[in-house]
Amino acid sequence: MVTNAAMLGRSGVHDFVLLRASAIVLALYSIFIVGFALFTPEMTYGVWHGLFSTLAMKVFTFLALIGLLVHCWIGMWQVLTDYIKCSALRAALQFFINLTAVAYVAAGLFILWGVK
Numbered sequence: 001m002v003t004n005a006a007m008l009g010r011s012g013v014h015d016f017v018l019l020r021a022s023a024i025v026l027a028l029y030s031i032f033i034v035g036f037a038l039f040t041p042e043m044t045y046g047v048w049h050g051l052f053s054t055l056a057m058k059v060f061t062f063l064a065l066i067g068l069l070v071h072c073w074i075g076m077w078q079v080l081t082d083y084i085k086c087s088a089l090r091a092a093l094q095f096f097i098n099l100t101a102v103a104y105v106a107a108g109l110f111i112l113w114g115v116k
Contacts, residue, residue: 022067029064072101
């Protein structure tokens with residue numbers, strides 16, 4: 001029997017807490033970005049670049065990227081184990097979804113920190 005997303009001996013409570021914590025980080029990040037877009041009189045490249053060049057925004061964005069990865073990893077595991085009964089199909093879907101999530105985080109980090 002599968003007990004949690006990572007199968008590393010954690011309880012379902014741990015996954016529950018991680019899912020809720022990542023949801024809070026993603027909600028705060030979304031509210032901040034929408035608020036910034038709404039209350040900035042002129043949205044130019046310079047303004048956008050200035051926002052993302054600060055260390056605080058880079059750290060906040062990094063936390064949001066990690067939160068997105070955690071949320072996707074655990075959430076999709078829960079959905080797939082509930083609705084996909086064929087274990088081979090479920091494993092393949094989990095692999096490709098998790099690979100995509102990790103690729104999004106990697107791309108986000110390259111974009112965020114300016115690594116070329």
